Amino acid sequence: MDFYTSDIEAVKQAKRRDTFRTHMFHQVISLVLLLGFSAAWDISAQKNAKTKYVGTHTLEPCQQCDYTKCTIPTECKAGLVLDRCGCCRVCGLEESHLCNLEEEIALLSRGRSVVPWHGRCGRNLECRTRTDVDPKVIRKQNICYCLEPGLVCGTDGKTYTHCELEAEQALSNRTLEKMSDGPCRVKPKAELRVAGGLVKRGEKFTLVCEAVGYPRADVTWHLSKPGDQGISRKMPGDFEDVTVTTRGAKFENQVISFLQITDFKLDQEGDYRCVADNELGVDTATATLVLAELIDIFQVKILILGRFILPQLKFLVAKLSHTVHISIKISFKCSLTVKNRPFLMGFDF
Structure with a gap:
């Protein structure tokens, strides 16, 4: 009787483990898709948002x-x-x-x-x-x-407009003073307006990078593709549908650079680095773009993500396994290949 009971209990424990593993796998997939959809939604909202103001x-x-x-x-x-x-x-x-x-x-x-x-x-x-x-x-x-137009350099080493300096002086009891006209000499700071996300095949997508520093920075773009192992290529490279334009901004210590892709495809996904460089230093900002598209398989719409997401997903599962102190081994065999890319579930952990 005891052996029979222990066997039943062992089966129940095995089922609970399998159920838990399946649940964790679904949670991970849901999290990745949610993050991707959120990024895509944010990008779409920024493009199409129209603020309405109603009422009195x-x-x-x-x-x-x-x-x-x-x-x-x-x-x-x-x-x-x-x-x-x-x-x-x-x-x-x-x-x-x-x-x-x-x-x-x-x-x-x-x-x-x-x-x-x-x-x-x-x-x-x-x-x-x-x-x-x-x-x-x-x-x-x-x-x-x-x-009063123009910029000034404060004795604290920061760049201000004339009015900003007056405002700070009002709170500092005049301990802050103007050191010189024009911006302070500092290394650049690069900032991307969009951090990346999911991009549909054939969609137009623009990355905008603003660099602040003086002397005014030179801005270049570099792409690291999945599997490049640290190798990057300067953009636009040999892509005919990628253009890079740079222009000045409101102040002499600002520059804005645009990288536009007019027909996004699998070969263009990866990490896009905006590099701002002047004689005092270098700074970078990175955006990750992933190809995403819906296809019909047996009249069922399936979300296919580019190859860049697979190593990210493996890392996420490994980190999750370490956090909850369990060992997850998931093996999913699938011979399906879509447009020379693996189906999202066709990989092992």
Whole structure:
């Protein structure tokens, strides 16, 4: 009886182990696909997002000023300005903050407008409508612009606009001073606006890299394909559907570079490195692009990921196994080959 019971218990334990392994495998696959879909969704949303602004903002109409209710702020980076009703002094808005034009303030003082109340710009600043954004993507915006153009280098080694320096000086009790006109000499810092994600076959995709440093950096792009083992190639290379363009930005210490792929394919997936270089140093930023497409197999839609995802998935499972202190061995044999690529499940762990 004891042997019989132990055999049954052993079978149950084996089933529980198999169930657990299957569950963990499904969790890993779900996590990878979720991360990929999230990245693809973010990229798609950035391309197609159209901000809509509906409704009105109701405010109390301004009454006769009661100065006894006014309290004067003590720490204002951009100095003091009048509030919506022109009665009390409040902190002025800083550079690049959303603000209200004078014609909007006139409407807001009467208590009703189709725009929200942001406030007035502070010292040496002017509220203007932005001209550097597409109003079809981002609705019309007014922000505070510094009236004194150009950059300066502070005694702390950081680069400021004139208004930014004034704002920092207000909080530092004038311990921060201007060291020289123009940007501070520093090595570049590279930053990608999109970190990568899943890309459909034939889709157009653009990577944007901004480098900040002075002297202004030279920017180049390099691609490392799956299995290249550290070898990279300078872009656009021999790809006819890849272009690289670089232009200056608002300030003399900024440069923006665009890498555009007009017809994404399997041979173009991998790690794309933006390299910013000047005489003081080098910095890089990397985006990973993976080919993803849906195909029909026996009238069932299957998501096929490029070969780049397979080593990433193996690493994820290995890390997960180590974390929960279990040993997972998954073997999946599948002879299916789609467009010279392995089916997603056709690999061993």
